[in-house]
Amino acid sequence: xxxxxxxxxxRYFLGGNPDFVFPSFLRGGEAMEFENLNPEGYLSFRxxxxxxxxxxxxxxxxxxxxxxxxxxxxxPDVPRVIMAWQTSLxxxxxxxxxxxxxxxxxxxx
Numbered sequence: 001x002x003x004x005x006x007x008x009x010x011r012y013f014l015g016g017n018p019d020f021v022f023p024s025f026l027r028g029g030e031a032m033e034f035e036n037l038n039p040e041g042y043l044s045f046r047x048x049x050x051x052x053x054x055x056x057x058x059x060x061x062x063x064x065x066x067x068x069x070x071x072x073x074x075x076p077d078v079p080r081v082i083m084a085w086q087t088s089l090x091x092x093x094x095x096x097x098x099x100x101x102x103x104x105x106x107x108x109x
Contacts, residue, residue: 025068028083038076047072047081051106054087057099065089 014021028049035042054065070086091098 025070026072028069032074032081034074034076038079043076043079045081047083050083052085053104053106054101055104056089056101058089058091059094059097060099063089 011021026047028047028051030047031044032047033042033044037043052067054067056063056065065087067085067087069083071082071084073082073084074080075082
């Protein structure tokens with residue numbers, strides 16, 4: 001079967017330590033605090049609040065859809081934060097009719 005079972009737990013794909021997995025998706029704007037992970041000993045900041053827009057042309061029609069903030073990678077010694085959003089559309093046997101996906105920045109809060 002090419003599709004996941006209905007009761008498939010998407011946490012299967014998480015690569016982080018379970019202690020660092022949030023119970024729900026992050027939205028941006030959350031306060032982050034880290035101790036003893038960089039030479040200064042302490043790092044504190046808020047995640048940027050970014051809203052992205054997604055439009056996909058499937059089967060000749062444009063479909064607007066939303067994304068969730070799926071991953072946040074914090075590199076405290078750089079310092080750098082990498083944020084990755086994820087979205088999906090059900091296209092099943094229409095995958096050959098998927099023409100394009102356009103990502104735009106709606107706003108930064």
